[in-house]
Amino acid sequence: MIRIQGIVKAAQIARSQLQAGVPPSRLLSFQGFIKETLGKIDEICANANMSPAQLPTPSRKAYEFLAQIDLSNLPVGSHNSPSVSVQPIRLKNIRNQQRQVLAAIASTVANPQNSHSQKQQLLKSLQETVATIEGICTQQNATPAQLNKTSRQTYAWMKFLTDESNLERHLSATRRTQKRAEEMLWTQMQHPCKTIAVEFTNMTHLYKGKIGPLEAIAQINEAFVNATDEILYALVRLAFLGKNQEDSQVIKEYALSEEYSEVVLELDFIADTEAENPQGKCYNLDRLFHTLNREYFGGKMLKPRLSWNRSFTTRKFGHYERGRDRVVLSISLDSDRVPEYVVEFVLYHELLHKQHEGKWVNGRLNVHTREFRQDEQKFCKYKEADQWLTRLASE
Template structure:
C-alpha cells in the first residue's frame, strides 16, 4: 500500500476550514475558497503523480485514503468546492433553526460510505452527509432534521429517497465510488478509431505537440455528454454514441478537439471560481474548421439517442 502522510488528518482540518468559509461573504469568502482550492489542487496533483506509476493506482491506497483522495479530486473540479461551502451554510442553517437549544454544530459533507450519519446529545450535533447532498434543496435538509427529531430512518422518508435517486446525487456518488477494477480501454470502435482521430487533431491544431492521453470509448451510449477528460488520470473518453457509420469524422474530431483543449488549457481560478471553459478555451473551440456542422450533427445525435433510450 502507498502511504500518503497526513491525508486523513488534512481532511479533518479541511472540514473545519470549509465550515468557517461557509460563514464568510464577499471578498473574504472568495479569498478563502481560492486558498483552499489551491492547496487541494497541489495535494491531489502530488498524489496523482505518485499513483501514476501503478497500473491500478486506486488499489494502492487504503480504503480511508482512497475515499479522501477521490473526495479532494472531486472538490477541485468545476465549481464543486464553492457549491460545497454554500450548501454547507444552508445545511447548518436548517439544523440551527430547527434545533435552537443546541450550542455546537459540526456539519460536514464527505465521501462517506453511508447516506448520512448524525450523532447528538443535549449540547451538540455532529452530522456527516454524503458529498452528493451539496446538490440538495433546503427541503431535503429540513427533512433530515425532522428524521433526527423523530428518531426516524431516512430509508422511509420519501423526500430524502427521491433526492438520492436524482441524477446529481447519483453522478456524484458514482464518481466518488469508482470500480477498483482497471478501466477497460477501447480505442478501436466498430466504425471509428480514436487513435486516428487523435493523430488528425493533434497534427492539425496542436502541431503534434500534445502528449497522447489514454483514449477510450465510453462503456455505454449517451446523449447528454459526448466526451470527457479526466485530468487526474489523463484519460479522454468519447461517447460510444459517436461510433456509428452515420457520424462524420469531423464531428468525432470536434469532440476529440474539445476534450484535448481541456488537457491543453487545464483549469484556472477566477474570483474563487474554478473555470474550465474560459474565454480562450471558447475562442479556440470555435476555430475548429467544421465547428457549426459538428455542433448541428451533435445536436441531432443527442436528440436521436435520447429518443432511442426513452423507448427502452
C-alpha cells in the same frame, strides 16, 4: 521554480506499463506518449527560461525516468498472455484514514485564519496516504483498480483531493454547507445538539443524514462540490429535516447535470490506472485527434492522452480530465453503426475543454462558456452530430 502537473503521474503510468510489458498493439502509442510528454515538458520549461533540471524534485526525477526509457528496446508483453486472477485487495485501515482526513477537513473549515497552512498540511498528508496505498498495490503486483469496492472508493476520493483545485472546491463547499447547517439547526430551530458535521465524500447515495440529541451528521456525495448554494441548502434540509418534494426535485435534476457527472466520472476513472489504448474496435482516437487538430486547431494542440472507457454510458459520451490531460470516450461510440463524424464531434467537444478553462460565476464553475459554445458550433456537422447523440442517449 514552476510546477507542471501530470509529470509524476505520467512516470507512474510508464513504469507500470514497462513492468507489465508493452503489448505489440500499443508499442507505437506508448512511444508517442513518452515522446509527447517529454516534448511538452521541454516546451513549458523553455517558455519559462529554465531547464528540466530546475523542476521540483519529484517532477525532475519523473522527467529523468521518462527521458532514460529506451524506446527502441521496450519490454514487449501480449494481450494473449495467460492472465493471473487477482483477488480484490482490502486495505484494513482505510476507514480510519478516511475519518482522519474528514477530521482534518473539519478543522481547516472551522479555523479560517489558519486555513492556508492547514490546507497545505492536509494536501501533504493526502499525497503521502495515496502514495502508501499505491505502494501497497505495487507490492502485490496490482493497481488500485484491484482494490475492493470500499477501498477503491476511498482511494479515488483521496486521490481526487490531492489536486489542489479539487481540494479548494471541496473545502469551499464544506464551509458553505456547514455554515448553513449551523444556522438552520442552532439559530432557526434552536436544536440542542452539541455538534454538527457536514462531510462530502465518495459514496453511492446522493446524501445521508442523521440527527440526534447530541450530534447531527450530513454526508453528501462528492459530486456536489460544484453545486450552487441553493443546491447545497436543499441538501441540508433533506438530510436533517427529511424529504420534501421541492428539494428532492431540485437535487434529482442536479444529479442529472453535466456538473455532477463530471465529478462522478473523474472519481470513477481515478482507480482505472491501466495504460491508455486509443485503438478501439472501429475507431482509433489518435487518428481522429490528428485530423481534428489539423482542421480546427491549426495543428498546434499538444495531444492529450486518449482512451476508450470500458463502461457504457447512456447520458455522457466523453470526459476531459484536466489534471491528467486525458480524454476518455465511451465505448458505446466505438461501433460501426455510429458515424465517424459523431465520434469526431464528441472528441472535438472534449478537446475544447482542454483549450478553454472554465470560469467561476457566483461560486459555480461554468465549463461551457459563450466562447466554448461558439467554437463548438464551428464543427462542420454540428447539428447532425448533436441530433445523433440525442437519439443515442434516449435509447
